[in-house]
Amino acid sequence: MKIINILFAVATGTLLTTLLACSKQNHDFLYEDNMLAVTVKGYNASNETLAIKLDTFPVTDAAPGKFDATRGCIIPAGQSTLQLSITETGTGKTVMNKALKKEDSPANIEFFYFNGQVSKMPEIPAFENDKIKISYLFTPTVTKYAEPVDIVLGKYYFTPKVFEEITRIKNVKPNEFSAPVTISTFSTTGQVYNGQPTAVLFLVYIYKAGTNEFYTAGSEYTWHATATTAPKPAASTAASRVYIFEEAPVGNSMRFAKKLEL
Numbered sequence: 001m002k003i004i005n006i007l008f009a010v011a012t013g014t015l016l017t018t019l020l021a022c023s024k025q026n027h028d029f030l031y032e033d034n035m036l037a038v039t040v041k042g043y044n045a046s047n048e049t050l051a052i053k054l055d056t057f058p059v060t061d062a063a064p065g066k067f068d069a070t071r072g073c074i075i076p077a078g079q080s081t082l083q084l085s086i087t088e089t090g091t092g093k094t095v096m097n098k099a100l101k102k103e104d105s106p107a108n109i110e111f112f113y114f115n116g117q118v119s120k121m122p123e124i125p126a127f128e129n130d131k132i133k134i135s136y137l138f139t140p141t142v143t144k145y146a147e148p149v150d151i152v153l154g155k156y157y158f159t160p161k162v163f164e165e166i167t168r169i170k171n172v173k174p175n176e177f178s179a180p181v182t183i184s185t186f187s188t189t190g191q192v193y194n195g196q197p198t199a200v201l202f203l204v205y206i207y208k209a210g211t212n213e214f215y216t217a218g219s220e221y222t223w224h225a226t227a228t229t230a231p232k233p234a235a236s237t238a239a240s241r242v243y244i245f246e247e248a249p250v251g252n253s254m255r256f257a258k259k260l261e262l
Contacts, residue, residue: 034075036082037106041068042121045114045244045260048088050095055082061089075102084109114244114260115139115175124262125180127240132233135180135242138172138206139259142247143219148173148209153183156226157191159198163205163225171209177242188235201226202235221254231258 040052040059043066050062052069060069073082084107086096096118100107112121114137125133136151152168172178191200203226206215214223233239241261248257 034077034102035072035105036075036100036102037070037072038084038100038109039068039070039106040084040086040109041066042109042111042113043067043262045112046088046116048090048093050086050113051089052084052086054084054100059084117175119177122177122242122262123180124242125182125240127238128182129238130185131182131238132185132235133180133182133240134232136169136172136178136230137176137242137244138174138178138230139244139246140174142249143216143221145215145219146174147215149215150207150209150211151178151181151230152205152207153181153232154203154205155186155191156201156203157193157198158200159193159196161225162193163203168207185238186235200235202232204230204232206230216254221249221252224253228254228256230256231261 036054038054038059040062042062044050044062044064047064049064050067052059052062054071054073057071057073059071060067062069075082081099081101084096084098084100085094087094093116095113096109096111098109110121111118122135122137125135127133134153138149138151140146148171150168150170151172152165154163154165156163166183167181169178169181186200186202188200188202191198205223205228207213208215208217216223231243231245233241243258243262244260245256245258248255
C-alpha cells in the first residue's frame with residue numbers, strides 16, 4: 001500500500017507540473033508573471049497536417065482547413081524565450097521557427113500556408129447585397145509565367161460573340177493575392193446587345209498587364225473564348241470570394257483548375 005501511495009504521489013506531482021507548465025484555453029494564464037500566451041490561427045491550404053508546438057508542448061495539430069488555438073506556457077527559470085515551431089507532420093519539413101519572449105505575450109501568430117509557403121492571410125471582402133466581390137491568387141504552374149497580369153471580369157455576348165469588359169484587377173503578380181474587386185450582379189438571360197437578344201456568360205480573362213492581349217500569347221497555348229476562364233461565382237447571386245487557381249491546359253488549349261475557394 002505504501003508503494004502504491006508513493007507512485008500515486010509521483011504521478012500526481014508530474015501531472016500537476018505539466019498542467020502548470022502549459023495550459024490550453026485557460027485565460028487565467030494571462031496574469032502569470034512568467035507565462036507566455038500564444039494564439040496561432042490561420043488557414044492550412046496544404047495536404048499536410050501542421051504540428052504546432054511551444055518548445056516541447058503541443059499547441060495544436062492543424063489539419064487542412066481553418067485552425068485557431070491558444071496555449072499558455074510558463075517560461076522555465078533561467079530561460080528567456082520559448083520556441084514556437086511549426087512542421088509538416090508527414091514530411092518533417094520546417095514551416096516556421098520563432099523565438100517568443102515573455103514581453104511578446106499575448107502573442108498572435110496568423111498565417112496562410114499554401115504550396116509550401118507561408119504568407120499573410122488573405123482578406124475576404126465583406127459581403128454586400130447585389131454585389132460580387134472577388135480576390136485571386138494565380139499560380140502559373142505550367143507556363144511559369146512570371147510577369148504581372150490583369151485579371152479582367154466581363155460579359156461574353158453570344159450574339160455577336162464579343163467580350164465586354166466590366167472591370168479589371170491590374171498588375172497582379174503571380175503567386176500573390178490580388179486586391180479585391182467589386183461588380184454588380186447581373187442576369188445572364190434576357191440580355192440585348194446592339195438591339196439583338198442574346199445569352200450572356202460571366203467570364204474572367206487574364207491579360208498581360210496593361211494590355212488586352214492574353215498572357216498566353218507567344219506561348220504554345222491558345223485561349224478559348226468561352227471555355228478558358230478563371231473561377232468565379234454565379235453572375236446573378238451576391239458573393240464574396242477568394243480564389244486560388246492554377247493552369248490546367250487541355251492539349252494546347254489553356255484551362256484553369258480551382259485549388260481553393262474561401
